[in-house]
Amino acid sequence: MSMSSLQTPKQSLYDVVIVGGAMYGSSVAWFLTDNPDFDGSILVVERDPSYEFASTSHTNSCMRQQFSNEVNIRVSQFAAEFVKNFRQFMGGDERVPKLMLHSFGYMYLADNEEFAKTLQASQAVQQRMGAGTRYMTPEQILQDYPFYNLDDIIGGNHNLIDEGYFDGNTLFDWWKRSARERGAEYLSNEVVSMSRNASGTKVESVTLKSGETIACGTVVNASGPRAILTSRMLGIEIPVEPRKRYTFIFDAEQPLDRDLPLTIDPSGVHMRTDGKYYMAGCPPDEDPAVDYEDFAQDQSLWEEKVWPTIANRIPQFEAIKLVNSWAGHYAYNTLDQNAILGPHTEVSNFFFVNGFSGHGFQQSPAMGRGTAEFITYGEYRTIDLSSFSYERVVEGRMFEEKAVI
Structure with missing residues (x-):
């Protein structure tokens, strides 16, 4: 990305900064804007707004109930409900196609x-x-x-x-479009560093390639296969x-x-x-x-x-x-080929939506909604997604799922 094509942010402080604007960045952004109890500002930073090389653009858009773990099945069941009732979930907007x-x-x-x-x-x-x-x-x-x-x-x-099969790219396009219409700011730029507070327990700011430093309430790592490059800005290793x-x-x-x-x-x-x-x-x-x-x-x-x-x-x-x-x-999770979700164990306002290992599209409705819930309420309200937590990475504890393709 050339310096001349970088966009500058409208504000110097955002409640939520999302690093990566493809399927997961847009899912989290949209579900935050859809949550009546969230009224904060959202910045989505995307290094490649063409999405040419994003996993999102190379998806096969498949969905299955056939998992061995109950929570994965529940996640897919919500995805099926969301796809089949897409227009209703998008607020009944007549422009939204039926999927x-x-x-x-x-x-x-x-x-x-x-x-x-x-x-x-x-x-x-x-x-x-x-x-x-x-x-x-x-x-x-x-x-x-x-x-x-x-x-x-x-x-x-x-x-x-x-x-x-479902048309996942239409889902993505409408999440992105709708989130922007509702006030989420999408920026063609790149996060290059982050700073913590003195005790190391929170991300205080992110710095963009264009030079601006932005204060933030929460940071979401939605960087797909590049997730570890984002987490390493805070000295955090993840197996992706x-x-x-x-x-x-x-x-x-x-x-x-x-x-x-x-x-x-x-x-x-x-x-x-x-x-x-x-x-x-x-x-x-x-x-x-x-x-x-x-x-x-x-x-x-x-x-x-x-x-x-x-x-x-x-x-x-x-x-x-x-x-x-x-x-x-x-975005391959070498620990157990399942998602890493939710806040870091020590840096409490740094959130993961990473490591989906090929089933990210079908899991994006439930995982985006759950992440928005946790940011808003400090807990999951619909499906308990805590078994995907970063804590298991620290402990080296595998989330067992036998049906991995």
Whole structure:
């Protein structure tokens, strides 16, 4: 970002400064403006207002109920409610489009007894929480989806209720637009340093790349894969790093006669219907942290792993053609691949919304609302999100979630 393109803030003091204006910065900003008990000033600082390289721009916008932990299921259930009633949640604004949740579901496939038992245990939790997940035998799967090759599969979980694809970027666009209309200030700039008070218990100010120093009541780290760069301004380490994830859009010579659920193959490759095309993705076999600017694609992954897996799992996909592909970054929590949320244990006005490890879009309604509640009331009021707290990072205590893709 050149110095000439930097914008200057309108004030020298803000109640809440949000570092990062993509999905999470905008979610927190919007839910604060929507909370009748919050009447403070909000500054959202975004280093790349084009969002070209933000995780938000590379999302596959999927949603699932199929988690093994109750709070993750509850978080997704609110997301489904929010998407399906988007206009009402946005105050009945007639300009706001109605969003569709395309519920073709996730299909987790197990090729060994251990994973099959994990799926069955998760299905029991999901059923108790009201999700529509079924554990299915290969024969049952083939009745509904006869195109699969299941020679090596012993079972699978599938759910057709509130699980599938939604237009996450429309959600993001309207949160950002609405938050601005309600008074949140968005700034094309970059936070380069922060200062604490004498006792070290609070952030006192942030300094911008353009030179201004701004006093603040609360700071929210919504910096996506760059979260650790923001926390290190206060000498705080968090286990979040950028990991590369690949997405491939392909066309099939013989399209399927029904929607393809988001199928998680035992190989780690996943695939689903994507309009008139299909989408597939996977992590690389070697999965190190990457440079923040590294979005180079590895085409050998398609040739050597993804295409052969797709053709094996769905023989009708023998003849497919790659139409588009890209690489994006997960904000990957190396501790347990789950969010870090809420205030720091010592710097009480420094908040995390970090480390979502690929399920950030579907969790953004509940996590944004919860963060706004905690900033306003000092506690969570709707869903208790305290199990995502930074405290577990300090203690090295993992939040256990078996259904991580």
